[in-house]
Amino acid sequence: MSIQTLFSSPLRVVNVGIESFKEACVQAGAEAVQVDWRPPVDVAPDAESILAKRQARIEKANQKVLDIIQAGTPKLVGLDIARNVIPGMTDNTILHAGPPITWDRMCGPMRGGIMAGLVYEGRASTIEEAEALAASGKIKYAPCHEHGAVGPMAGIITPSMPVMIIHNEKFGNRAFCTLNEGLGKVLRYGAFGAEVTQRLKWMENTLYPVLKAALAHTGPIDLKNMIAQALHMGDEVHNRNRAGTSLFYRAIAPAIVTTCENKEDATAVLNFINGNDHFFLNLSMPACKAVLDAARDVPGSSIAVVMCRNGTDFGVQLAGTGNLWFTAPAEVPDALYFAGFSKDDANPDIGDSAITETGGLGGFAIAAAPAIVQFVGGSAADALRYTHQMYEITAGESRMYQIPALDFRGTPTGIDVRKVVEKNIVPVIDTGVAHKQAGVGQVGAGIVNAPMGPFVKGYEALAKMLK
Amino acid sequence: MMKIVGSVKQGFYFDSVTLMRVGRELTGLPGVAEASVVMGTEANKSILKMSDLLLPEFKKAGDQDLLVAIRAKDAKSAEAALQKAAELLTNKKKPATAGATVPAPRDMASAVAALAGANLALISVAGRYAAREARKALEQGLHVMLFSDNVSVEDEVSLKKLAHKKGLLVMGPDCGTAILNGVPLAFANVVPRGPIGVVGASGTGMQEVTCIIANEGSGITQAIGTGGRDVKDAVGGISFLDAMAALAECPHTKVILLVAKPPQPGVLKKVYSLIRRIPKPVVALFLGEGDRPATLEEAALLAVAHANGQDPAQALAHLTRRDAVLAAEARQLVANRRKPQGRYLRGLFSGGTFCAEAQVVLDGILRNVTSNAPLGDSRKLKNSWHPEKNAVIDLGEDEFTVGRAHPMIDFTLRNKMILEQAADPETAVILLDVVLGHGANPDPAAELAPVIRQAAKKVFVVCGVTGTIGDPQNRARVVETLRAAGAHVQLTNAAACKLAGLLVAEMARKPR
Known part of the structure; x- marks a missing residue:
């Protein structure tokens, strides 16, 4: 707009700074908007100007990433045993949640989960033996994320565990996730003992074959469609999966009844799914993983394809920075704690489930899940505010996943590390909180902020690459 | 002869209620006999087939593809309906109306998205951040008033060069006052609109002359501040000259009034050269230099006299009596x-x-x-x-x-x-x-x-x-x-x- 055009147009003012200046404009009849300005985060000198200079290239790369995310078609196509399908899985491999970590730095729940996994695998007969083996150096630990997989909480995947296979039909890549164990003493919270092993064995011997047969009968299940529906039914598919689980149950139940000849097994499997509101979490997570993995390795892109935590570190990967991990200490969530627990009991943030936020769901879609806003400490308006805020740091809006309360606006999708750093807004994650001692389980839930550190590192690394 | 047209949009998901509403709206359009807007599921496709609306291009469509089919009396109304469909569906994607739950925008780009037609950024954050914000504003096509001080001269020059290239105005840094289109910005007085355009490299000086103009019963078109350093040779008077040129072109400005501490020689030369080319009365006060006008008061009264078509000597004689x-x-x-x-x-x-x-x-x-x-x-x-x-x-x-x-x-x-x-x-x-x-x-x-x-x-x-x-x-x-x-x-x-x-x-x- 030329100066001359400005003279003949109604003045519309963006006010950045002293708020009373805006009031004076408004009093004089001008439209004005106040920017909720905060000082930017400190980054390496030049990083911002390099990224600004490369803006066109970054935007182009980001558009490509966004297109890939939008076009992804995650479908549940089958189940198999981890060692048969997960690339790079060996008998001595154990996959875990979050960025890479060595045994000595692992938190309690993760160690507990690994020990439980070794007992389950028959590699150790007692927990002590398992601990010795775990620390011996014979076991190779690797992030699920580096093997096309994701896991909630400790995210432990051992070679014999059954996993669900999600196929991103459009791009041909696959993602894997274990079956959700339910609540109580469960491995993902680091519990070990007979009860845990027994359940895992039942999952391997009953749940897995029954589901596998049923799925062969139904054919691939379209998870994108199911997530979109679940959002309309009050889920954000991270901390609330009741609708998603119900939809999955509706899809699979007739097939289970049809294909499972043993009535007892069929009943047990149906009751197991029906009794676990989070069953669908282990589908929404790999669905996001399958979609985001297709968007990896787009040079120049500033969009995050991974956010995850191992209970010690918080890790981020960007589409434009290959396999580099950007990490910072995971924070103890400032969440709502169940009766009898407090922040002192909480483990630092843990799990791969932040893949849902990375994919534009979870905390980013919490406006779709008013039923849980009290659980996460606020009113329905707070939930809307969280989602609104996340539009500030995303590259686009989902064409598929929509929020009824925002007039079916698409969820904020594609976290742009530039926006995170330059606006000083970190992603919100709608998560459960684990007890810091192995095996106690969930002690709280809430909206937690990702730490800024990994985003700053990613921002600087991208600038270095584009220099 | 009825005309059937359609479109397929891949990867667009809408709930069926929204689509039914869109379909109903399309059916109400002139010349449209039937309109169907559905997701491309097998069930929907068979319904389309029964109404003879299953176009060949629909056959390959899947669950996540949006199908629009129109039957109309002629090609023109059919195409119009198709266009309307695109429009209605785009509108459905627009953000919900702003309510209390919408947080304030956190940066320039979001603010511009939130305020349609935004044309000026008023920036008063701490100096070391101000240039960054100003740059973002210019990139968004906004004019800038930089109230902040402690902005480096390098930043000032690069901002002003960028603005000049884009035909935008940067007022400041350290610009305390301006009145644009009757709207007071930062430290500014309530001054009626009128025939005098003011450019000033001095904040309080501009407040004084605009107040005197108002008190004399006249008014201003614009009062454009530039920040004191603009008239130094290091900056070269970029904003001062751009503002003068804009007022020279402005059809409502009859008289131009310039207020500054004396510009440095290079800038002064350019200013005088531009004054000579402006076919309107220009009153220039460079405080401490020259004897008429010598004060803000004299300058303002001279400008008012010009604006009223009065003899400037009369205005000054009035001051002698006072x-x-x-x-x-x-x-x-x-x-x-x-x-x-x-x-x-x-x-x-x-x-x-x-x-x-x-x-x-x-x-x-x-x-x-x-x-x-x-x-x-x-x-x-x-x-x-x-x-x-x-x-x-x-x-x-x-x-x-x-x-x-x-x-x-x-x-x-x-x-x-x-x-x-x-x-x-x-x-x-x-x-x-x-x-x-x-x-x-x-x-x-x-x-x-x-x-x-x-x-x-x-x-x-x-x-x-x-x-x-x-x-x-x-x-x-x-x-x-x-x-x-x-x-x-x-x-x-x-x-x-x-x-x-x-x-x-x-x-x-x-x-x-």
Whole structure:
């Protein structure tokens, strides 16, 4: 707009700074908007100007990433045993949640989960033996994320565990996730003992074959469609999966009844799914993983394809920075704690489930899940505010996943590390909180902020690459 | 012959209720016999087939593809309906109407998205962040007013070059005032619209001339600030010249008024060269340089005279008569004073340009006026905190403002100095500026009156009030309160300076 055009147009003012200046404009009849300005985060000198200079290239790369995310078609196509399908899985491999970590730095729940996994695998007969083996150096630990997989909480995947296979039909890549164990003493919270092993064995011997047969009968299940529906039914598919689980149950139940000849097994499997509101979490997570993995390795892109935590570190990967991990200490969530627990009991943030936020769901879609806003400490308006805020740091809006309360606006999708750093807004994650001692389980839930550190590192690394 | 057209949009998901509503709206369009908007599921496709709307291109469509099919009486209405469908579906994707739950935008881009047609960014964040925000605003196509100071000259130049290239205006850094399209920005007065366009590299100077213009019954088209450094050769007057050129083109601007401390030679040359090319009267005041106009008051009155088609000489003659009245008043006041104290003037200014104008006005009346911000013949004051003899102090200079709010907002420091100066037996007159308008102290009289009351027992207190009757502080009440406290109030800074100078001159003549 030329100066001359400005003279003949109604003045519309963006006010950045002293708020009373805006009031004076408004009093004089001008439209004005106040920017909720905060000082930017400190980054390496030049990083911002390099990224600004490369803006066109970054935007182009980001558009490509966004297109890939939008076009992804995650479908549940089958189940198999981890060692048969997960690339790079060996008998001595154990996959875990979050960025890479060595045994000595692992938190309690993760160690507990690994020990439980070794007992389950028959590699150790007692927990002590398992601990010795775990620390011996014979076991190779690797992030699920580096093997096309994701896991909630400790995210432990051992070679014999059954996993669900999600196929991103459009791009041909696959993602894997274990079956959700339910609540109580469960491995993902680091519990070990007979009860845990027994359940895992039942999952391997009953749940897995029954589901596998049923799925062969139904054919691939379209998870994108199911997530979109679940959002309309009050889920954000991270901390609330009741609708998603119900939809999955509706899809699979007739097939289970049809294909499972043993009535007892069929009943047990149906009751197991029906009794676990989070069953669908282990589908929404790999669905996001399958979609985001297709968007990896787009040079120049500033969009995050991974956010995850191992209970010690918080890790981020960007589409434009290959396999580099950007990490910072995971924070103890400032969440709502169940009766009898407090922040002192909480483990630092843990799990791969932040893949849902990375994919534009979870905390980013919490406006779709008013039923849980009290659980996460606020009113329905707070939930809307969280989602609104996340539009500030995303590259686009989902064409598929929509929020009824925002007039079916698409969820904020594609976290742009530039926006995170330059606006000083970190992603919100709608998560459960684990007890810091192995095996106690969930002690709280809430909206937690990702730490800024990994985003700053990613921002600087991208600038270095584009220099 | 009915025409059937359709479109497939891949990967767009809508719930069926939304789609039914869109379909119904399309069916109501002129010439449209039937419209169907559905997701491409097998079930939907078979429904389309039954109504003969299953176009060949639909056959491959899947669950996540959006199908639009129109049957209309002719191709034109069919295409129109298809276009309407695209429009309706795009609208459905628009953000929900802003409510209390929508948080304030966190940066320039989001703000521009939130305020359709945004055209100016007013930036007042700390200096080291300000250039970054200004750059973002320019990139968004916004004009910029940079209130912030402490922006490097390199940043200023690069911002202004970018703006110039884009045909945008950067006012500032350190631009305290502007009035655009009648809207006061930052520290600005309520001034009616009228025929005079103002460009200023001096904030308080612009406030003063715009107030005088308003008080004379005229008004302004625009008052464009540039920041003081713009007229230095390092910046090259980029904004000053752009603003002049814009006002030259502006059909509502009949007269252009320029206000600045003297530009550096390179800039001055360009300014004069541009003035010669502008076919409108241009009144230029470069304070401390040239003799007519010499003051803000003269410049403003000349501009008003031009605007009203009056003889400029008449306007200045009016000032000569006014000065005679002030002289008589000064004589009277000194004569009536029972125990007059001291023989020197102490000016305590919150506005830098007022301090400069004071030196110009006093130059003809008093000798050896010193200042912490000396202009022309004035000499540098030795110690800003302890003025001696005739001294005028700019309290907006760095030595006073580090760690403090600007003296135009926070009166604490000046109030303290007023009392100190009144207590000095050398002081005869204390001269003050009182600036009204948006951004200034909301109730200056209430803060000043007790101090003036005390000071006026010993010395003459003269106040120049800069403001208009439209200003939020209620000028009449301010003047009345100051007078009741014992101050001698003038409605221009020049008149106040003149009266103060004449009082000191009278005091010097008075036998002791």
